[in-house]
Every structure is written in structure tokens, then in C-alpha cells.
Amino acid sequence: MKQPQDFVTLDFFPQQTLEAQISVEERIKVALATVAGLFEQDIDVVTATSFGKDSSICLALVLHAAVEARRNGLAPRVWVLSADTLVESPEVARHAKLEMHKVRSFAKRHGLNVRTQFVTPNILSSFQVKVLSGRALPSFAGTNTSCSVDWKVTPMANFRSRLFRQLNKEGRPEPVTVLGTRFSESVVRDSKMRERGESAAVPVRNKNGELILSLIADWQTDDVWEALALYGSGQYESYSTFEETFRIYAHSGGTSCAIVSESLYEGKAKRSSGGCGARLGCWSCQRVAADKSLTNMVEYDPRYRYAAGLVRLNNYLRARQYDWTTRHFVGRTVMANYLVVQPDTYHPTFIRELMRMMLTLDYEEELLAKEEGREVMFRILPVSTMVAVDAMQSLNGTAAPFAIWADYRDIRERGIRYPVPVVEAVPPQPLPDAKFLYVGESFDSTLENKSWSGLRNSYFEALTSESPCAPELVELKNGHVGWKLPTAKFFSVNDESALMIEEFEAVRLAETFDRGFLPGGVTSAYFWYLSYGALEVSYSQQQMHDDIARRTAYKDQLKLTLEYDIKDLLARSVDYKDLPPEARKAWANRVSTESAQVELEFE
Numbered sequence: 001m002k003q004p005q006d007f008v009t010l011d012f013f014p015q016q017t018l019e020a021q022i023s024v025e026e027r028i029k030v031a032l033a034t035v036a037g038l039f040e041q042d043i044d045v046v047t048a049t050s051f052g053k054d055s056s057i058c059l060a061l062v063l064h065a066a067v068e069a070r071r072n073g074l075a076p077r078v079w080v081l082s083a084d085t086l087v088e089s090p091e092v093a094r095h096a097k098l099e100m101h102k103v104r105s106f107a108k109r110h111g112l113n114v115r116t117q118f119v120t121p122n123i124l125s126s127f128q129v130k131v132l133s134g135r136a137l138p139s140f141a142g143t144n145t146s147c148s149v150d151w152k153v154t155p156m157a158n159f160r161s162r163l164f165r166q167l168n169k170e171g172r173p174e175p176v177t178v179l180g181t182r183f184s185e186s187v188v189r190d191s192k193m194r195e196r197g198e199s200a201a202v203p204v205r206n207k208n209g210e211l212i213l214s215l216i217a218d219w220q221t222d223d224v225w226e227a228l229a230l231y232g233s234g235q236y237e238s239y240s241t242f243e244e245t246f247r248i249y250a251h252s253g254g255t256s257c258a259i260v261s262e263s264l265y266e267g268k269a270k271r272s273s274g275g276c277g278a279r280l281g282c283w284s285c286q287r288v289a290a291d292k293s294l295t296n297m298v299e300y301d302p303r304y305r306y307a308a309g310l311v312r313l314n315n316y317l318r319a320r321q322y323d324w325t326t327r328h329f330v331g332r333t334v335m336a337n338y339l340v341v342q343p344d345t346y347h348p349t350f351i352r353e354l355m356r357m358m359l360t361l362d363y364e365e366e367l368l369a370k371e372e373g374r375e376v377m378f379r380i381l382p383v384s385t386m387v388a389v390d391a392m393q394s395l396n397g398t399a400a401p402f403a404i405w406a407d408y409r410d411i412r413e414r415g416i417r418y419p420v421p422v423v424e425a426v427p428p429q430p431l432p433d434a435k436f437l438y439v440g441e442s443f444d445s446t447l448e449n450k451s452w453s454g455l456r457n458s459y460f461e462a463l464t465s466e467s468p469c470a471p472e473l474v475e476l477k478n479g480h481v482g483w484k485l486p487t488a489k490f491f492s493v494n495d496e497s498a499l500m501i502e503e504f505e506a507v508r509l510a511e512t513f514d515r516g517f518l519p520g521g522v523t524s525a526y527f528w529y530l531s532y533g534a535l536e537v538s539y540s541q542q543q544m545h546d547d548i549a550r551r552t553a554y555k556d557q558l559k560l561t562l563e564y565d566i567k568d569l570l571a572r573s574v575d576y577k578d579l580p581p582e583a584r585k586a587w588a589n590r591v592s593t594e595s596a597q598v599e600l601e602f603e
Contacts, residue, residue, distance in 0.1 A: 024226045028061065028236070031215050034201060035065035035178075038213075039076040044167060044175040046079040048156065051096045052280070053224050054180030056245055058215050060231045060238055062178055063103070067110050067237045078107075079175070080116045081159065085151035086385075087127045087282040089294055090307060090377040091252075095244055106239035119159045123388045124491045125150040127284050128381060132355050133392035134328055134345050138286040140321050147287070157208065164210070176203045176211045184220050193217065225259055251304070252280055254296035283310040283378075286318055306368055306377050309361040312420040316357075319425040324432060326350040328398075329569055330560050332551065334442055336583035340590055341435040341573040348398040349563045355381075355389070355399075356407050356418035363411050383502045384493040387534055394525035395545060397552035397561030401525035405506050406513040434590045435573035436583070439554065452520075453553040454546040455482025457527040459518070471531070476543045483527075485545070488536040497534040505532075522556045523549050 038045055047062050049055035059080065066076040080103050082096055100116050107114035123129055127147070130136040139147040160177070167175055181198065183190045193214065197204045200218050203211040216224065228245065231238035250257050280293050295311050297304040320326050327343035327350075346354070358380040369376045381389065386404050393399035410416040452458045455476075464470040472484040501509070517524055526549070529535050537545060555561050560569065576584060 024223050024230065027216075027219060027223055028227060028230070031061045031200070032065045032068065034213070034215065035062055036069060038176055038203075039065065039069040039074050041173060042075075043173045044077045044079060046081060046160065046163070046175050046177040048177055048179060049080060049082050051082065051092075051099045051245070052180075053228060053245060053249065054182060054216065056099070056180075056240070056242065057224050057227050057231070058178050058180045059103070060228070060236075060240070061215060063106060063112070063114070063239050064231075064237045066112050066114070070110065070112060075113065078112065078114045079163065080114060081156065082116075082118050083152040083156050084118045084120050085127075085147075085282050086120055087151075087284040087380075089280050089283055090310070091248055091297065091304070092280050094375075094377060095248055098244065099240055102240050110237075117159065119155045121151045121155045122490050123385065123493055124392070125154075126385065126388075127151070127282075128358070128385050129388045129392060131346065132351055132358075132389045132398075134348065134351055134396050134398035135392070137345055138284060138317055140286045140318075141288065147282075147285075151282075160210065174211055176213050178213050178215050180216060181214045182219055182221075182224075183217055222259075248280065251297045251300050252293035254300045283307070283314060284317070285314070286321070290315070290318075306365055309364065309420060310378070312422065313357060313361065316420050316423065317354075319423050320350075321426070322429050323426040324429075325566065329566050330437075330555060330564075334439055336580070336586040337438055337440055338436040338579065338583050338587065339439050340587065341437050341569060342433075342590070343431060347566070348561070351393070351398055352403065352407075352563075353418070355404060356411075357420050359404075359407055359411050360418045361420070364417075384495050384498040387493050387498045387501060387529060391526045391529045391535055394523050395548055395552065397522045397555055400513060400562060401517050401521065401523075401528070402509040402513040405509040408506065409510040433576070434587070435570060435575060436579055436587065437569070437573045439558075442550075450550070450553075451481075454480050454550045455485070455542070457483075457524065459521070459524070460527055460531065469531070476546055478543055478546065480546055480550075482542070482546050483530065485530060485542050486533070486536045487539050487542065490538050491541060492536045494534050494536070497532060501532065501534065520553065520556065522561050523552055 035045065045062055045066075047055070047059050049059050051059075062078060066078050069076040080100065082100065084093065084096070088096070096118075100118070103114065103116055106112075127138070130150075131138060136146075137143075164175060179198075181189065181193055183193055196206065198212070198214040198217055200214055200216065203213045206212050219227075228242045230236060232240065232242040281288070283294055294304075294307055294314075298308050298311055324343045326347055328345050328347045329341050329343060331340035331342070331344065333339060362379050362381055365378060366376055381404075386408070390399070390402060390404045393403070394401050407418075411418070457471075461471065473481055474484040476482055552561060576587065579587065
């Protein structure tokens with residue numbers, strides 16, 4: 001039987017302070033006057049929107065004020081920015097694109113100077129590439145929150161920084177960014193906003209020195225919904241009817257009413273802590289106990305059945321969090337001639353399993369979309385991401401060269417499927433004590449033919465010797481000689497090259513995988529993509545990739561790449577107590593406080 005604390009009281013008619021009793025119409029009037037004041041000073045107004053309820057009403061207010069300013073003979077300038085994490089809930093991603101299109105149409109209709117931009121994370125920072133290349137785990141509950149920083153905060157901050165520098169060069173006044181944060185969202189939000197001095201009346205500086213305006217800081221949740229209804233009904237000039245906004249909020253709570261759904265959410269939020277603050281989160285999110293919003297939608301209406309596989313994948317990742325047999329045990333840092341042997345990121349075998357599931361979900365969604373006569377709602381691994389995954393898997397030795405193209409072919413042409421299983425969650429358990437493997441002074445100190453490790457490929461260089469296709473060799477800062485890589489500000493995949501690979505090279509690459517690769521050739525896919533012109537690395541990554549390639553070559557020599565045997569690795573490793581004195585000192589911080597080694601079952 002449920003206990004009283006299990007129930008949520010919905011306070012539809014709260015006793016509000018005098019300030020909260022201000023009418024919505026009056027709140028709108030005040031907000032419009034505030035934005036109008038910025039336009040009168042010829043200030044560029046930047047709106048950061050997720051197209052959720054709060055940022056949507058802020059955007060509506062800014063665009064409404066821009067229309068009024070233009071009628072008064074001014075030339076308002078508005079920038080509409082939105083972050084796409086590349087793993088957004090498909091309904092949210094589609095909604096954002098449609099709403100942004102409405103913004104552009106509204107601006108054109110009213111002759112407004114409005115510029116729009118979706119901001120995405122660098123492809124190396126994306127969930128797909130980080131996890132499938134073996135570089136990182138999903139951000140599980142209780143661990144770091146790098147996902148929010150990598151996918152939203154950093155990309156948006158970088159874009160704003162470039163934009164603001166450009167505006168400064170043009171001699172423009174300092175821009176103001178409008179945010180949809182509100183004091184009443186939560187006690188924590190209230191505290192942080194007041195600490196930062198946020199205001200609905202005047203812009204203040206954030207920690208980065210940028211001017212921000214919390215336009216609806218004093219609004220209540222009911223004010224936001226009522227204002228959206230007023231704008232959506234046509235009472236005020238609006239870029240949208242917000243019907244889809246109401247639908248998504250309602251269905252994500254498993255109800256037909258957005259306000260009831262939001263009340264349920266806020267009631268639960270007050271009793272919980274931690275996790276991600278996003279109301280409608282990413283389909284890959286592991287920061288919360290369960291992906292309730294997407295699950296609710298799938299269960300509420302058959303129109304969302306396409307997302308059932310994403311929910312299963314989310315649950316599968318969560319269920320395997322404490323399954324140490326899914327983890328890579330080979331450390332990446334050498335200290336005192338040893339590297340640590342302990343569960344870290346995902347094991348190559350599990351990475352291949354996840355990759356196959358994602359490719360299967362992508363293809364099944366294409367088939368379902370065709371059957372239902374609608375657009376495709378998601379693609380986890382678009383072609384450019386496939387290229388990045390394959391290249392970085394090769395560089396890190398977590399998959400045989402071109403494995404992704406073989407799986408792509410098998411799924412799309414041979415009818416093979418890799419469904420996401422439903423499994424019981426592995427209960428939380430302590431991390432096994434660290435063991436240690438001797439490797440020498442550095443990863444390549446005992447490597448055979450080490451002059452050809454790193455950013456060198458003897459096979460390719462022999463084939464292209466004395467031809468225009470031969471790679472240019474340069475001396476790196478670490479003293480090694482390697483290929484001169486094509487560089488740019490950030491790591492990137494050339495979209496045109498990626499599409500050409502899918503169209504003209506995919507069959508051959510899959511056949512190359514089938515034939516296998518020569519000894520020492522685990523990194524050959526990385527070099528192939530470089531030679532094809534599909535990749536550019538950042539200036540600082542050239543030496544880093546040389547170091548990674550040397551590490552991979554040595555691990556490959558020790559048979560610790562691809563589908564290596566964890567039991568065999570543990571048998572070759574030593575306990576902390578058996579390390580030489582200098583090694584014990586170097587690795588002291590990695591020793592578990594547990595006295596016994598945790599026994600792992602791998603069969």
C-alpha cells in the first residue's frame with residue numbers, strides 16, 4: 001500500500017503573495033517595455049532557447065517587442081540560439097526545428113532582422129563518439145555531469161563568444177542574452193539566481209562577464225502557461241500557436257493536459273535531488289533513475305511507438321552500469337613502468353554490441369517511418385558520426401578497421417538484426433581492486449618497429465612512395481616523426497567526404513573488414529580516413545593522436561585490443577602489494593580501501 005509521502009498534492013490554486021497576483025497581461029506589458037528599452041539603445045538581443053515553455057515565452061516576448069520597435073521606426077536585431085545535443089528526445093528535436101522555422105517565417109513576415117542558429121557539440125564530444133570509441137562512459141547518476149557541459153554549455157558559450165567578438169569588431173553595443181530562468185522553479189534555482197544577482201528589469205553580468213537578462217525571473221509557472229495561451233490564441237503578435245508545446249508537455253507526463261503534467265513533474269521534483277535538470281531530457285540520459293518522459297509518451301499514445309527502442313537502449317545501459325564484464329580493464333597512463341588494470345570505459349566487445357544495436361534501431365526507424373508515411377524521427381549514427389566512430393575506434397584499438405561498415409551492410413542488406421535485450425539490472429557493487437601490468441618506461445619503450453608506430457603507416461607509405469599521394473612527414477613536438485595531418489580549429493568530419501564514402505566506398509570497406517587486417521594494422525582505418533580527406537584534427541591533437549596511436553600499437557602487440565580476454569589480462573597482472581617500492585608509491589592513490597580482491601565472474 002502506498003504511504004502518504006508517495007502521493008503528490010497538486011496545488012492548482014496556491015495562495016500567492018501580492019507580487020504574484022499581478023495579472024499576466026501586466027507582466028507581459030512590463031517585459032515588453034524592458035526589451036523595448038534595449039532596442040531603443042540599439043542593443044542586439046540574444047535569446048537562448050530550448051523551445052520549452054519558459055524560453056518559448058521569452059522568445060515570444062522578444063519578437064513581439066521587436067515588431068513594436070520596428071513599427072516605431074527602430075531597427076531591432078535579434079539572435080535566436082538553440083542547443084542540439086544530438087541525443088535529444090526525438091519529439092523535442094523535431095519540435096525545436098519546426099519552431100525555429102516558424103521564427104524565421106515570422107521574422108520575414110514582419111521584416112525583422114532575426115538570425116537563427118542551432119549549436120551542436122563537437123563530434124568528438126558527442127555521446128555516440130565518446131562512448132563508442134571507448135573514450136568515456138555515459139554520465140551515470142552519482143558521477144560527473146560532463147554531458148551537460150560538453151553538449152550544451154561549452155558549445156553555446158563558444159558560439160556566443162565568437163558572435164560577441166564579431167559584434168564588437170562591427171562597433172555594435174554590447175549584446176544582452178535573454179534567459180528563461182525563474183526564481184520559483186526550485187529552491188536551488190532561487191538561491192543561485194539571487195547569488196548571481198539575476199533580474200527581470202536590468203541586465204547583469206554572469207561569471208563569464210556577459211550581460212544576461214532573466215526576463216521572466218519573477219513569473220510563476222501558471223503565468224508562463226497563461227501567457228503562452230494568450231500568445232498562441234492571437235491576442236498578441238506571436239511566431240507560434242504553441243499547440244505542440246502544450247502537447248509535448250502533456251504527453252511527456254502521460255496526461256492530456258500540459259498543466260497537470262507540469263504540476264506532477266514539479267511535485268516530484270521537489271522531493272528529489274540530483275540528476276539532470278532538463279524537463280524533457282536526452283534519450284541517452286543516465287543521470288536520472290529512469291527516462292520517465294519518453295517512457296510516458298510511448299505508453300500514452302501509439303504515435304510514439306517509434307521511440308520504444310530508444311527507451312529499451314536507455315534502460316539497457318542503466319541495467320549494465322555495474323556489470324564489470326562490460327568494461328575495458330586496460331588503463332591509459334603509465335607510471336613507474338606500470339599501468340593500472342581495473343574497470344574503466346566500455347570493453348571493445350560491449351562497444352560492438354552497442355554499436356550494432358544503434359545501427360539496428362536506425363534502420364528499423366527508417367522502415368517504420370516508411371510504413372507509417374512520415375519523416376524519420378531519429379538517426380543515432382548519421383554517416384558523419386559513423387566515420388568519426390570508425391576512425392576513433394581504429395585509433396584507440398577498440399574495433400577492427402571498418403567494423404561499422406560491415407555491421408551496416410549486414411543489417412541493411414543481409415537482414416541481420418541486433419535487438420536491444422530486456423535484462424535485469426545488475427545491483428550496485430564495489431569497484432574491483434586495481435591490479436597492475438608491467439609495460440616499461442612508456443607504451444612504446446619495448447615496442448617492436450617503434451619507428452613505424454604513432455602517426456606512421458608503413459603499408460600506405462610504401463604504396464604511395466614518390467607519388468603525389470605520399471603523406472608529408474613532419475617532426476612533432478615530442479621528437480617523433482609522423483604524418484602532417486590536415487588541421488583546423490576543431491576536430492571535424494567532412495560531410496561531403498562522408499557521403500561519398502557511404503555511396504561509393506561502403507561495400508569495399510565492409511569487404512576489407514571481412515578479409516581481416518595485417519599484424520600491426522589495427523589503426524589502418526584511421527589512416528585511411530585521413531588519406532581520403534574525411535578528417536581534420538585540431539592543432540593540438542596531432543601530437544596527442546601520435547601518442548594514442550603508439551599506445552594502441554603497444555596494446556595490440558600485447559593482444560590487449562579488440563576482443564581481448566579480461567581473465568587472461570588479470571592473470572598477467574600483479575597486485576599492488578607485489579609492485580616495486582617506487583611503483584607502489586606512484587600508484588598509492590589507486591588502491592581500494594577494501595582488503596580483498598573482488599572476484600569477477602566472466603562465464
